[in-house]
Amino acid sequence: MTLAQPEARPYHHGDLSRALVEAARRILETDGPAALSLRAVAREAGVSPAAPYHHFKDKGQLLDAVAHEGWVALDAALMKARQDSDDDRRRMTSLGVAYVTFARDNPALYRVMYDCSRDKDALPDQMKEEGAYCQVRNTIAHAAGDGVSEIDLELATIAAWCAGHGLAEMSGFKQFESLKALLGGEEAFLKAVFDHLGMFAKFDRG
Amino acid sequence: MTLAQPEARPYHHGDLSRALVEAARRILETDGPAALSLRAVAREAGVSPAAPYHHFKDKGQLLDAVAHEGWVALDAALMKARQDSDDDRRRMTSLGVAYVTFARDNPALYRVMYDCSRDKDALPDQMKEEGAYCQVRNTIAHAAGDGVSEIDLELATIAAWCAGHGLAEMSGFKQFESLKALLGGEEAFLKAVFDHLGMFAKFDRG
DNA sequence: CGATCCATCTGAACAACGCTTAGATAACAT
DNA sequence: ATGTTATCTAAGCGTTGTTCAGATGGATCG
Incomplete structure (x- = not known):
């Protein structure tokens, strides 16, 4: 190379x-x-x-390539977070924290990733196959057990993804800084919000 | 033209x-x-x-003015949705649906609103005083009753807002179209996702 | 009423941008 | 070696955001 x-x-x-x-x-x-x-x-x-x-048809196609690298990096970050936890619910939370942390650590890259997606009205296909989305889905499936329907699983994944994306974009606003300080830092803040989202409410009967 | x-x-x-x-x-x-x-x-x-x-210092300031009109319009849309429901939980859901519907009906405007916010690392101040954010907060406060702490209330509002924003940006992706059709349309899809988010899990003990 | 002031608008200009075209250069195949 | 093809440059087009000197006219004050 x-x-x-x-x-x-x-x-x-x-x-x-x-x-x-x-x-x-x-x-x-x-x-x-x-x-x-x-x-x-x-x-x-x-x-x-x-x-x-x-090498690229236009500027958009170059940005697509940049975005692709971003998604790959995000996949890796989520994979690492998933392996660092053992408990199901804890794993889900750390997945969310890892997602938001990635977005906050690479704000410009994250923005390009979603701008490209928006231009095509679609998330990258790779996500559905083996990418980040699939990781979230699998984690939820494992946590929910067998009795969960395909539709519920899909909805829960979307819900989690929306929450992550929303929090990724919102947590940077300085209106929340005092609350972050009060809770003891960025990560504690993220965990608290995820907790309030109660993404497991539907499946958490243990 | x-x-x-x-x-x-x-x-x-x-x-x-x-x-x-x-x-x-x-x-x-x-x-x-x-x-x-x-x-x-x-x-x-x-x-x-x-x-x-x-009349405007630069392009950004004109966009700020456009964004401001957008926030005012969003305030009105949420206000209307809030009045159309009586039950607490139903009111919360219809608030969420109204939020996402506004974003989906005015995609370009919604984008300008958030781009301006991102450039300033802050949501518009007006939101905290009497705007949309406050409406969500009040709705949650009313639903949660008296026993809820200030911090929990703030966290729940942020969680709801993140969920709304995330869903607003994600629901346009065509990966979700088949699921939308399966559930019987956009609104049913939104409600289903909000349901899975279980934003009330923390307060809903009745 | 008339002179003046000042906010408002124009026209021309600048640098930077995305993108195209024509032509130069180098690698590769035959 | 020759021709083909991929790659790169130089120059240029139309557009953008922004600035600036100057034109215009409503408002204010004599």
Whole structure:
């Protein structure tokens, strides 16, 4: 894997599409979503403004690639959170906390992920197959046991996902800062809200 | 394209700031958020591209004004929903449905409302005083009775708001269309998800 | 009534943007 | 070696947000 070496770049870059996505993520982290222009990405990657068009149809398609990396990273974060807990309910909560934490740690990336989804009126397909959504679904299924219908399972997953996404976008507002401080930090706040959502009310009869 | 009134406008418009906000909302509804440029708004209002700068510091401030109108409209929608129900729990659900319905009926406006909030890392102040947030809070307070702490009340309101916002943004994705059809339409879907969120689990001991 | 002030609006300009086109360059295949 | 194809550059188009000097006209005060 040829890493981006400072070695004077040849006329043909070698792996420009990869370099462009990385440049985009770098810009996102440092300068925010507003600074993410195609020209800035090209500049950061050290190529002409027209070069990206040989690898991506337009700006949207580059953002799609960035978003895809985001979803993969989110999958990994959720997977890790799922393995760190043993109790069913605790596992569900830590899944939610991990989700929101990811969104709060990568706000620009998270925004790109959902903006891309919104433009296509659909979440990425990969999610339904083996991605983050499926992880939540499986966790709920395991917690709920056998007696739960397919529809209820789907609804519970959607409910949990909506709660996570909503909290991910809302928890950054400074109106909630005093409450966060009162509860002892961000994570305690997240747990408290998740607790009030009572996402397990439907299945929790133990 | 949509021409302004042929009535020869005087050099001084009279109430341009108002006209600009209305023009912006018109563009939002018909052509979507991507078409909402300051120049397009000026064009729609029949005025030069520089004219808006005598009424708004920059594009963001015009969007703020548009967003403000959106919050006022949302307040009204929630108020109406709150009055249409008598039972506490039913009132809460219909509040949630009204919220999501507003977002789904005015997607571009709703997006502007939250984009503006995100840029300022804060929801509009008016919300805390007498706006939509307060309505949700009061509804929950009434449903929960007297024995509920201030913190729990705040947490429950945040939880409900997060759920509403999350569902508002997620319910448009086409992955959920088959489930919506299965449940008998959008509203049934919303109610089912809210039911699974069990936002009342904490207070509903009756 | 007339002169003046000042908010308002225009026209022209700037830099930056997304994107296209024509042409240069390098890798690869035959 | 030759031709083909993928990749990149340079230049340019139309658009955007924003600024600025100057035109306009309603309001205020003599």
